[in-house]
Amino acid sequence: xxxxxxxxxxxxxxxxDFKDIGLKEYVMRRLKGxxxxxxxxxxxxxxxxxxxxxxxxxxxxxxxxxxxxxxxVSGIMVPTKGQMEINGTVAALLELGSGFDGDLTxxxxxxxxxxxxxxxxxxxxxxxxxxxxxxxxxxxxxxxFKQLSSGMKSRLxxxxxxxxxxxxxxxxxxxxxxxxxxxxxxxxxxKQILSGGVTGILVxxxxxxxxxxxxxxxxxxxxxxxxxxxxxxxVCNAYEEFLITRKLxxxxxxxxxxxxxxxxxxxxxxxxxxxxxxxKLQSILESGSSDAALDAALGIIRKRKPELLKE
Amino acid sequence: MKKFLLKLIxxxxxxxxxxxxxxxxKYKRTVLGMGWSIMSPLLTLLVMRLVFTxxxxxxxxxxxxxxFCGNLVYSYFKESxxxxxxxxxxxxxxxxxxxxxxxxxxxxxxxxxxxNFGLSLVVFFIFAAIDxxxxxxxxxALLYPIICLVIFNIGMGLILSALFVFFRDTGYLYDIxxxxxxxxxxxxYQINGYSPMVQRLFLCNPIFCYIKYFRVxxxxxxxxxxxxxxxxxxxxxxxxxxxxxxYKKNNHMFLYYM
Numbered sequence: 001x002x003x004x005x006x007x008x009x010x011x012x013x014x015x016x017d018f019k020d021i022g023l024k025e026y027v028m029r030r031l032k033g034x035x036x037x038x039x040x041x042x043x044x045x046x047x048x049x050x051x052x053x054x055x056x057x058x059x060x061x062x063x064x065x066x067x068x069x070x071x072x073v074s075g076i077m078v079p080t081k082g083q084m085e086i087n088g089t090v091a092a093l094l095e096l097g098s099g100f101d102g103d104l105t106x107x108x109x110x111x112x113x114x115x116x117x118x119x120x121x122x123x124x125x126x127x128x129x130x131x132x133x134x135x136x137x138x139x140x141x142x143x144x145f146k147q148l149s150s151g152m153k154s155r156l157x158x159x160x161x162x163x164x165x166x167x168x169x170x171x172x173x174x175x176x177x178x179x180x181x182x183x184x185x186x187x188x189x190x191k192q193i194l195s196g197g198v199t200g201i202l203v204x205x206x207x208x209x210x211x212x213x214x215x216x217x218x219x220x221x222x223x224x225x226x227x228x229x230x231x232x233x234x235v236c237n238a239y240e241e242f243l244i245t246r247k248l249x250x251x252x253x254x255x256x257x258x259x260x261x262x263x264x265x266x267x268x269x270x271x272x273x274x275x276x277x278x279x280k281l282q283s284i285l286e287s288g289s290s291d292a293a294l295d296a297a298l299g300i301i302r303k304r305k306p307e308l309l310k311e
Numbered sequence: 312m313k314k315f316l317l318k319l320i321x322x323x324x325x326x327x328x329x330x331x332x333x334x335x336x337k338y339k340r341t342v343l344g345m346g347w348s349i350m351s352p353l354l355t356l357l358v359m360r361l362v363f364t365x366x367x368x369x370x371x372x373x374x375x376x377x378x379f380c381g382n383l384v385y386s387y388f389k390e391s392x393x394x395x396x397x398x399x400x401x402x403x404x405x406x407x408x409x410x411x412x413x414x415x416x417x418x419x420x421x422x423x424x425x426x427n428f429g430l431s432l433v434v435f436f437i438f439a440a441i442d443x444x445x446x447x448x449x450x451x452a453l454l455y456p457i458i459c460l461v462i463f464n465i466g467m468g469l470i471l472s473a474l475f476v477f478f479r480d481t482g483y484l485y486d487i488x489x490x491x492x493x494x495x496x497x498x499x500y501q502i503n504g505y506s507p508m509v510q511r512l513f514l515c516n517p518i519f520c521y522i523k524y525f526r527v528x529x530x531x532x533x534x535x536x537x538x539x540x541x542x543x544x545x546x547x548x549x550x551x552x553x554x555x556x557x558y559k560k561n562n563h564m565f566l567y568y569m
Binding site for chain 1 (some may be wrong): 332336339405406409478479480483
């Protein structure tokens with residue numbers, strides 16, 4: 001049975017200038033007849049399914065509908081059309097820093113966040129020490145949250161969320177947390193969680209991260225689904241090529257073509273780089289004022305190709 | 312209804328944590344904080360007592376208690392509903408990120424105003440004792456209007472918090488509304504002077520009904536009739552159902568406005 005099954009999921013946003021108008025203004029505009037609401041499809045006909053243990057990477061440029069899709073998976077939004085079937089508990093690590101209260105202490109915030117993620121008090125009592133330990137905040141437990149640095153805040157958020165044993169884990173640009181040492185630690189923790197059979201969804205602007213961690217890939221562009229499937233490598237290549245040329249592929253053959261183009265481009269770049277280096281070296285040798293360069297060159301020739309000197 | 316209760320039990324840890332947060336946010340961990348929340352209605356009471364006794368309380372027994380009944384109910388209503396109005400918007404950051412029932416924020420907000428009300432109630436009893444009110448078993452009947460009032464306030468909170476998400480000037484409009492309501496709730500004057508017709512009109516105001524219940528019990532030493540009980544319950548339940556209906560209907564719409 002699929003853990004996540006999305007069938008033709010479409011999500012419509014409403015936008016327009018209704019957001020910050022008051023009741024009086026609303027009534028006036030209604031009377032005058034210039035009250036307008038614009039519709040906007042953030043996602044259109046997205047279809048994918050994930051089995052247990054799958055790790056899906058969602059790629060796409062800004063405004064592709066990635067975060068909206070995640071909101072539908074976590075149940076915050078309901079698809080306007082289509083079906084989203086979720087079999088299991090969802091833990092979302094969306095934008096780690098938000099939702100904390102600055103006036104509460106670190107301890108109180110930890111419990112509050114735990115409660116929001118659906119843990120029980122008993123579970124939190126048990127896990128509290130290891131959460132604080134992992135976040136390395138032992139000395140700050142009773143400090144008001146607003147006194148922490150932003151790195152500490154996201155470290156805490158990450159640690160709380162990582163202790164879950166959810167069936168589905170959603171990661172939205174969250175792996176870049178804290179300083180270098182913590183980043184490494186959090187990366188390892190993430191891999192450990194993912195190897196435990198959890199179904200994951202990763203949204204990342206780092207294509208390399210997707211290459212490394214995901215076995216399925218979903219490419220979105222302006223709400224449209226470009227590709228869903230398991231050929232992560234090819235699609236990542238094609239996506240990187242797309243980022244350069246801005247040519248959107250229509251079908252899988254074109255994706256493959258893009259991917260090949262990307263590989264060729266990489267190859268060429270590598271060659272050019274080598275050539276450049278050779279040229280640079282030559283120009284250094286030529287512009288040298290003393291004969292030291294000449295001597296060095298002669299030395300190398302003597303070593304490698306002595307037959308040239310004999311002629 | 313059963314599903315709702317089940318969800319509430321599931322989320323009771325979240326509920327207590329949210330209530331704790333709201334409580335701490337309110338008093339900012341100051342010792343004076345709590346004292347102040349009792350002091351401010353007492354000051355209102357003092358001013359009203361000084362100013363209005365001359366006009367309205369001349370030939371009236373227990374005018375202080377009469378005033379306090381009105382203030383007690385009205386200030387609980389005002390505090391609870393204005394607090395509840397902000398419940399959704401103040402937590403918009405959480406609501407748009409985590410999938411938890413939205414009414415939790417409103418309920419937790421109501422807990423702290425209920426605690427406040429409890430404290431004021433204690434002070435009220437002390438004042439009533441000083442004022443020479445005879446205490447007795449009939450005081451337990453006060454639980455009824457309190458329960459009605461809690462339900463009524465939650466209902467109003469649901470309606471207002473939803474409105475506040477959609478229309479940001481709800482706050483100003485509601486301020487005006489509560490001010491008008493205060494003058495119409497006979498907090499510092501008596502309604503005996505009006506014609507029976509107008510007196511009946513006063514019963515259309517739920518806040519007046521709850522205040523009157525308090526006065527009948529505390530000052531007159533009686534318990535109102537069955538019809539009056541039904542009226543109190545009716546207001547509470549109607550407002551609550553409207554609130555629930557709005558939440559149910561717009562549950563997924565709120566997000567667009569935040």
